[in-house]
Amino acid sequence: MRLLILGTGGMANTHATHFSAVEGVELVGAVDVDPSRAEAFATKHGIPNIFTSLEDAIAWNGFDAATNVTPDRAHHPTTLALIAAGKHVLCEKPLAENYAKADEMALAAEASGLVTMVNLTYRNVAPLQVARAMVLSGEIGKVRHVEASYLQSWLVSKAWGDWATESQWLWRLSTRHGSNGVLGDVGIHILDFASYGTGSDVEHVFARMKAFDKAPDNRIGEYQLDANDSFTMTVDFSNGALGVIHASRWATGHLNELRLRIHGDKGALEVTHSTEGSRLAGCLGDDVERAVWREIDAGRVPTNYQRFAAAVMAGEAVEPGFRHAAELQRVLDLAMETERERRELAV
Structure with missing residues (x-):
């Protein structure tokens, strides 16, 4: 090729x-x-x-x-x-x-x-792939509650560079420069992380988002800093589960971390992926009674580039594929609309 x-x-x-x-x-x-x-x-x-x-x-x-x-x-x-x-x-x-x-x-x-x-x-994360397979095989029973977060701290820390002086970061804070904020930037990642991991699509969404003050008049040079920095979202999944999804660039102490918790009526799973690596843990079988969590070996999976x-x-x-990504974008667009209208919308 x-x-x-x-x-x-x-x-x-x-x-x-x-x-x-x-x-x-x-x-x-x-x-x-x-x-x-x-x-x-x-x-x-x-x-x-x-x-x-x-x-x-x-x-x-x-x-x-x-x-x-x-x-x-x-x-x-x-x-x-x-x-x-x-x-x-x-x-x-x-x-x-x-x-x-x-x-x-x-x-x-x-x-x-x-x-x-x-x-x-994040389809490259082996624990996510294993968690999805376990959910679809019924190992945790019927999924009831889902929590997903994508936490970054580049508006707090200079570990990735100085956002206030570098155009590669500033455009991400400005709608005029094509940014839909953290929702548009990493919202698609955590939405896919949650829906793929639970093996279920989003049917209803309600979101709130906020752009925090970051500079005098929220402007640096040509960049108007008006794109959202944080969002919270509640969703209904097609499998009947209720979900809470959120992301922020102000997550002090988290360079780049995704976390997914899937709670079923027979067990639960937690996927964590960060700069320090990936981890899958489960509370299954007899451990449910004592709320004991054990690490699960997820092995490795091919990368998107290889596939x-x-x-x-x-x-x-x-x-x-493109159709899947388009449907995720539909949810993100509706999330923006729910923020404006302050009401839940069906996908």
């Missing part, structure tokens, strides 16, 4: 590193509107061809598939162009800024017959 990398910012390095380690994958091209950034990226990863526009790369036509690591608002036009050119696509999340655009992308993918996948990276490459080479569909 000859792979083009579209966008050469920070996350693109992760894509390049992972894909270069997959047997049968050749990194053949890099695209970025900033030629110096594209050249530095290509040199770092040994990529022979550099382009400053996707149009030029498509005209060259020396690739089979592309991984789209552009900013959120560029996903829609660039991915549609790639599909129209007959290229398989791995797109970063979110698929688009809203459901209408995401649905258009999903429809185009479905009509194309190409391999299209969204990089919901996408394998799907392209085999010509087979792979999940999470």
Whole structure:
């Protein structure tokens, strides 16, 4: 598989590193509107061809598939162009800024017959995969209550850089620059983490969100800091469970942590994934009476990069696909609407 990398910012390095380690994958091209950034990226990863526009790369036509690591608002036009050119696509999340655009992308993918996948990276977490299998096999009985959180502290700590001076962070705080805040940035991750882990879709949603004061007049240079920093969400799952989902960039003490607790009428599971690693614990069988939790070995699972490459080479569909990501975006869009209208909405 000859792979083009579209966008050469920070996350693109992760894509390049992972894909270069997959047997049968050749990194053949890099695209970025900033030629110096594209050249530095290509040199770092040994990529022979550099382009400053996707149009030029498509005209060259020396690739089979592309991984789209552009900013959120560029996903829609660039991915549609790639599909129209007959290229398989791995797109970063979110698929688009809203459901209408995401649905258009999903429809185009479905009509194309190409391999299209969204990089919901936490599908790579083995404990999540094992937890889902245990839920679906009935090991914890009927799911009653779900708790999910995504906690980050980059508005508190400089461990990831200084958000107040670096554009790679500031755009995430400004709706004018294409950000839907923490809801749009990591909301799709924790929503997928919760719904995939519980094996159930969201049917109703109600959300609250808030942008906190961060600078004088909430502005730094050209950036109006008006995108939400924290959200809380209550949901009804299709399996009958009630869920509480929340995320924040103000979670002091948590660099990057996802947590999922699934409580059933016969047992419970907890998945934790952070910079320190992943863990699955269960309260099962006789341990339910004494509320004893024991760690469960989850092993390892293939990464999204490995699965996408394998799907392209085999010509087979792979999940999470564009339709799944579009339906997640529908929930996120409705969450924004519930905040404005202060009422629950059905998905």
